[in-house]
Amino acid sequence: MGKPTGFIEYLRELPSELQPDSRIGNWDEFHLPMPEEKLQTQAARCMDCGTPFCHTGTMLKGMASGCPINNLIPEWNDLIYRGRWREALDRLHKTNNFPEFTGRVCPAPCEGSCVLGIHNPPVTIKNIECSIIDKGWEEGWVEPEPPTKRTGKKVAIIGSGPAGLCAAAQLNKAGHWITVFEREDRPGGLLMYGIPNMKLDKKQVVQRRLDQLEQEGVKFICNTEVGKDFPTENLLKEFDAVVLCTGATKPRDLPIEGRDLKGIHFAMDFLTANTKALLDNSKNGNFISAEGKDVVIIGGGDTGTDCVGTSLRHGCKTLAQLEIMPQPPLERAPDNPWPEWPKIYRMDYGQEEAAAKFGADPRSYLTTATKFEGDEKGHVKAVHTVTIEWQKNEQGRFIPSPVPGTEKVIPAQLVLLAMGFLGPEQPLLDALGLERNARSNIKADYGKYATSIPGVFAAGDCRRGQSLVVWAFNEGRGAARECDRYLMGSTDLPG
The missing domain is CATH 3.50.50.60 (FAD/NAD(P)-binding domain)
Known part of the structure; x- marks a missing residue:
């Protein structure tokens, strides 16, 4: 992928940043954009390595190796090297609903497993990913895409963090009516309130995606804690399915x-x-x-x-x-x-x-x-x-x-x-009568996400424990797929 000899000819280079002693005077993001020609050079370092471990997304010794959402990294690296940005964006969106989030806050396990990293500094995958989506927004390529038809099924998603937003985006694409309950005054969960603005800008980056989801038909109900402001027993009365994405918010x-x-x-x-x-x-x-x-x-x-x-x-x-x-x-x-x-x-x-x-x-x-x-x-x-x-x-x-x-x-x-965190808060899980595992997380098998109650699914940190945003993306997408299968008997949603 990229230029066959690029990894030999070019050194790893990251974008410039505002100097630490100057940027602490404000709350703005401090990474500066990299010129396109330099990004193409960095993409050219992607080797024709045969087996690209960067997008394998496996767990080794309890830590992620490769991209948990299986981003098609070599493909969009090659497209950037050739200057085909719009196609690179399409490739990126095939596996990642919100690459501007992971491009800013993910620790990049993909780079840790880059084959070039065996003997040289790895490809700057994270920066290229972020640059693709930022250019997509700048060029107006990212637009609301509401579903062409609706199934009539209604799904409640509890929690609007990274897992909840991915589940909402995917289930909405499948044509279901989606309502997201959020107990804070703004949607976004960890992305809105758990990560500071200088790492992830709220108004320019997070809010525009929330606006897009609303334009596509997703309904957010904020200042509403299920079990306190909305009766728990009404969930399965008013909705055909429920996806729990409450996070692991009980601090140690x-x-x-x-x-x-x-x-x-x-x-x-x-x-x-x-x-x-x-x-x-x-x-x-x-x-x-x-x-x-x-x-x-x-x-x-x-x-x-x-x-x-x-x-x-x-x-x-x-x-x-x-x-x-x-x-x-x-x-x-x-x-x-x-x-x-x-x-x-x-x-x-x-x-x-x-x-x-x-x-x-x-x-x-x-x-x-x-x-x-x-x-x-x-x-x-x-x-x-x-x-x-x-x-x-x-x-x-x-x-x-x-x-x-x-x-x-x-x-x-x-x-x-x-x-760190000890697991999800328990009152809602108690009210629903859900089975939990030994770590107090919701009991639901990875890949299936079905809880002990039919029609109720769990994804993200409330199921797997405290983890990376990109794993929450993986689980939110996976739970959406299984929820769609439950509602319709089959599914076309990817994992």
Whole structure:
């Protein structure tokens, strides 16, 4: 694919970005567009590799290898190299309903399994994907495409995050009437409120897709929590099928001494309130502010990084991030071979910005909090930490063990808990009487998505647990296919 010798002739090149110390002054996206000729050069690096692992979408050692939605990556790389952008967009939309979302926030497991990556830096797949769809919008190629006929079937989708939106888009294409229930004041779920604006612009990127779905016939009902504002028992009375896409929104807590002090918040509460205030142009302080504070973020991953970037934009005084896991190696370890996702040391955008402002990566590895210390007013003022080492217990499981003499005290007036999620919230699942697995997720087989109640399907994090946006796309599309099969006896929807 692409130019036969392109991978030999051209080096990997990413688009320019605004400098970290300048971009933290606003909430705008900071990636700059790459000229078309450079994008064609980057697409030319795609090898005629025979077996393109980039779009295999498999799980290796619990992590994605290749694209979970099986994007036709070599095909649209070849088309971009030849300047055939409109055809590349058509190829992209065959497998991906919203490539502008994955092109911005996906960690790109496709690049981790790129064959060229065995011996050279991989193809810039993610940037090319994002550039294709952005050009599609600029040229007016992305237009509402309502179905030509309706089946008369009505489907309720609970949750408007990435899985819910993909399920809605696909089932609407099949001709069903789709109603999406969302408990927040705006649709979009994680895409709207869980990811900060500088990573994924809400008004320019997310909202235009929501508008398109509405123009195609999808109905969004916001400020409505099923089971509270809409009776659970009415779901199967008023709708022919239901798809649950509620996410895994129950955060992991840290029940140590001082947890009840003021100023300690879950990361998603911090991020959601900030984006709401930004979208509402609210300057009344109705959000959790890091301005002028010593901030400690406990936990890594994308959510921790987003807390870093948001705190910096608020104007925090200092910032520290605690990671209980060891620092990854600079290069693949022998037990992490291609095409597995490369578990190597990286600085994401938030850490880059913190290093620019404070002089170093804010993360402290193999470190955990042992106690929150408060002031006389009951507000957190410090976090007590200790270095740990991972040791096997009697059952052969690795557990963290404190290292004596490594205790520290870090000043903190704001602590953000970003330690992941334990599964979906349970009240709606209890009300429906759904079977769950040992991890409290909805019990539904992958590939079938059918729950213990006929006509009720589950997709995304509420079924598989906390995962990537692109896996939510995979499951939303798959659940739509199986829901359509249930309603019509057969289906033409792809997975």
